[in-house]
Amino acid sequence: GAVVSQHPSWVICKSGTSVKIECRSLDFQATTMFWYRQFPKQSLMLMATSNEGSKATYEQGVEKDKFLINHASLTLSTLTVTSAHPEDSSFYICSALSGRANLDTQYFGPGTRLTVL
Amino acid sequence: GENVEQHPSTLSVQEGDSAVIKCTYSDSASNYFPWYKQELGKRPQLIIDIRSNVGEKKDQRIAVTLNKTAKHFSLHITETQPEDSAVYFCAASIRKLIFGAGTRLAVHP
Numbered sequence: 001g002a003v004v005s006q007h008p009s010w011v012i013c014k015s016g017t018s019v020k021i022e023c024r025s026l027d028f029q030a031t032t033m034f035w036y037r038q039f040p041k042q043s044l045m046l047m048a049t050s051n052e053g054s055k056a057t058y059e060q061g062v063e064k065d066k067f068l069i070n071h072a073s074l075t076l077s078t079l080t081v082t083s084a085h086p087e088d089s090s091f092y093i094c095s096a097l098s099g100r101a102n103l104d105t106q107y108f109g110p111g112t113r114l115t116v117l
Numbered sequence: 118g119e120n121v122e123q124h125p126s127t128l129s130v131q132e133g134d135s136a137v138i139k140c141t142y143s144d145s146a147s148n149y150f151p152w153y154k155q156e157l158g159k160r161p162q163l164i165i166d167i168r169s170n171v172g173e174k175k176d177q178r179i180a181v182t183l184n185k186t187a188k189h190f191s192l193h194i195t196e197t198q199p200e201d202s203a204v205y206f207c208a209a210s211i212r213k214l215i216f217g218a219g220t221r222l223a224v225h226p
Contacts, residue, residue, distance in 0.1 A: 032212075093161075111159075
């Protein structure tokens with residue numbers, strides 16, 4: 001149980017285009033999801049907290065107009081990287097908060113590797 | 118905000134030896150401390166966690182200890198095996214996870 005999927009698993013796009021990444025909780029409802037970015041050989045950096053039915057909460061230094069987050073249902077959150085540039089190339093990972101095991105356990109998606117040319 | 122420091126950044130051990138990774142956190146309100154194992158290109162996998170009302174927790178070869186007063190917590194892996202080789206991250210949480218920088222563990226046969 002507590003499976004989180006992400007789509008796509010990898011994407012290559014041209015500079016200036018927008019890319020949408022989906023995060024789904026497959027067997028549980030997640031009122032809260034999180035989006036992380038991970039550069040090579042670095043740690044996971046929290047970008048934003050996504051709450052179903054309300055606006056996302058962004059971490060300091062993360063541009064909300066560039067990284068659009070929508071959490072329209074209890075099983076789906078999307079991250080759209082707008083006007084992507086090469087410096088946005090990274091591994092983007094989502095996680096979903098499951099209240100079934102305990103209130104804090106986050107289950108991670110498999111990640112999306114974004115390459116901007 | 119919360120800040121988590123993790124040491125060492127790399128750790129090399131012989132198979133069968135023990136490995137210890139240490140983390141400190143800054144926000145005394147943090148109440149949940151998970152440890153994740155991440156293999157190259159894969160998602161982080163939760164291996165063990167501990168809450169602030171517990172001082173120690175063990176699961177087979179893995180144990181975690183927490184010292185709330187000193188704001189330290191540590192991961193202990195005994196009888197290490199080559200398949201334990203990966204990057205390990207600690208994290209501290211008050212509803213959102215703040216990760217340490219990671220420890221690259223190499224277990225040599």
